[in-house]
Amino acid sequence: MNAPLRRTLVGMLALSTALTLAACGQDSKEAGSTGNKTIGLLLPERSSSTRYEAFDKPLIESAIAGLCTKCVVDYANADGDEMVQKKQFDALLAKGVKVVLLDPVNAQGTGPWVAEAAKRGVKVIAYDRLAAGKVAAYVSFDNHRTGELQGQALVDALGPRAAQATVVMINGSETDPNAAMFKAGAHKVLDGKVKKIGYEQSGEWKPEVAAQKTTEAVNSLGKDGFQAVYSANDGMATAIIGQLKASGVKNVPVGGQDASVEAIRRLLTGEQTYTIYKPYKPEADTAASIAVYLLNGIDITGVASSVTESGGEQIPSMLLTPVVVTKAKIAETVIAGGLYKREDICDPEHAQACAAAGIN
Known part of the structure; x- marks a missing residue:
C-alpha cells in the first residue's frame, strides 16, 4: 500500500x-x-x-x-x-x-x-x-485537493507535451460547491503548466450533457486541436470517451474521479488515464x-x-x-483499500489486462 x-x-x-x-x-x-x-x-x-x-x-x-x-x-x-x-x-x-x-x-x-x-x-x-x-x-x-490531484494527473499524463498542450475542461454542476472546488484546484495546477484551456463548460454531472459539450469542443477546436480532457467525474468521462471515439479523436488523456469499477477497467484498457479514489x-x-x-x-x-x-x-x-489512481496504482489503492476485490474488476473481458497490470 x-x-x-x-x-x-x-x-x-x-x-x-x-x-x-x-x-x-x-x-x-x-x-x-x-x-x-x-x-x-x-x-x-x-x-x-x-x-x-x-x-x-x-x-x-x-x-x-x-x-x-x-x-x-x-x-x-x-x-x-x-x-x-x-x-x-x-x-x-x-x-x-x-x-x-x-x-x-x-x-x-x-x-x-x-x-x-x-x-x-x-x-x-x-x-x-x-x-x-x-x-x-x-x-x-478535501475537494480543492481533489481538483489539484486531477490537474496534476493530467499534466503527468501529458509529460513533456504539457507546456504546448490545449486542454478541454468539462466541469461539474454549477449548483454543486464541490464542483467549484474541483475546478479551482484543477486550474491551480493546470494554469501555467499547459499552454491554454481551449474549451471549458459545465457538464452538469450529466453524461448526455458532457457528450454534447465534447462534440462542441471537437467542432470548435478540431480533432487535433486539443491534447487532453479534464472530466470532473467518471460518469461524464464515460460519455466523453465515447464521444471522442465517435469523433475520431485518438490518444487524448481523459481523467475523472469516483473510482467507479467501469473507470478502473478503463484504466486497464488505456481508455481512461486516471481517476480519484x-x-x-x-x-x-x-x-x-x-x-x-x-x-x-x-x-x-x-x-x-x-x-x-x-x-x-x-x-x-x-x-x-483523496488519492489519485492510475493503471499502475490500482492494486495498491482501490484493491488494497478494500473498495474492490480483484474479481470485481477482473471479469473475463479484463482478465488479460489485469494480469498485464500485475493484478493477480
Whole structure:
C-alpha cells in the first residue's frame, strides 16, 4: 500500500474509531429512550455517479445499525431533481426526524431548508457536498485537493507535451460547491503548466450533457486541436470517451474521479488515464457516527478535525484525503483499500489486462 493511502486510511480509522466508541457508549445509555430514533438520509442522484447507491447508502445504513440498535434510516434519492429532494426533506421533518444527512442536489438552495429544520430542532449534516445554511456539521473530502490531484494527473499524463498542450475542461454542476472546488484546484495546477484551456463548460454531472459539450469542443477546436480532457467525474468521462471515439479523436488523456469499477477497467484498457479514489467507508462511518452523536444530544465540535467557512458561519467539519489512481496504482489503492476485490474488476473481458497490470 502506498504511503499517502496508508496515512489517509490510518487517520480516517483513528477518527472513525474515536467517534464510534463514543457513539456506541451513548447508545447503550439511551437504550430506554422513547424518542424518535430515525435518521434521515437524502442522496442526490444515480445516473452520473454510481457511488451513492453502490457505496454511500449501504455503508451509512450499516454503520448506523452498528452504532445504534434502535435507530432506523429513512432513505430517499432525488434522482437529480431539486424539487423532489425538497419534498423528501419536508417529509422527513413532518415525520419528526431529528437528524438528517443531506447530500444536496443544489447546495446553494438549501439555506431555507436548514433554517426550517433548525426551528423544529432538527440537526442537518451536510454530507459530501456543503449545503447552504447553518448546518450542524460537514463531512466530505478535501475537494480543492481533489481538483489539484486531477490537474496534476493530467499534466503527468501529458509529460513533456504539457507546456504546448490545449486542454478541454468539462466541469461539474454549477449548483454543486464541490464542483467549484474541483475546478479551482484543477486550474491551480493546470494554469501555467499547459499552454491554454481551449474549451471549458459545465457538464452538469450529466453524461448526455458532457457528450454534447465534447462534440462542441471537437467542432470548435478540431480533432487535433486539443491534447487532453479534464472530466470532473467518471460518469461524464464515460460519455466523453465515447464521444471522442465517435469523433475520431485518438490518444487524448481523459481523467475523472469516483473510482467507479467501469473507470478502473478503463484504466486497464488505456481508455481512461486516471481517476480519484475517495475511500467511501471512512466518510460514511464518520457521517454515521456524527449523526448518532447529534441524535443523542452530544456536542461534536470537540471531535471535529477542522472548521469550514460557509456564509459567514463556522461549520464543524471532517475533511478526508483523496488519492489519485492510475493503471499502475490500482492494486495498491482501490484493491488494497478494500473498495474492490480483484474479481470485481477482473471479469473475463479484463482478465488479460489485469494480469498485464500485475493484478493477480
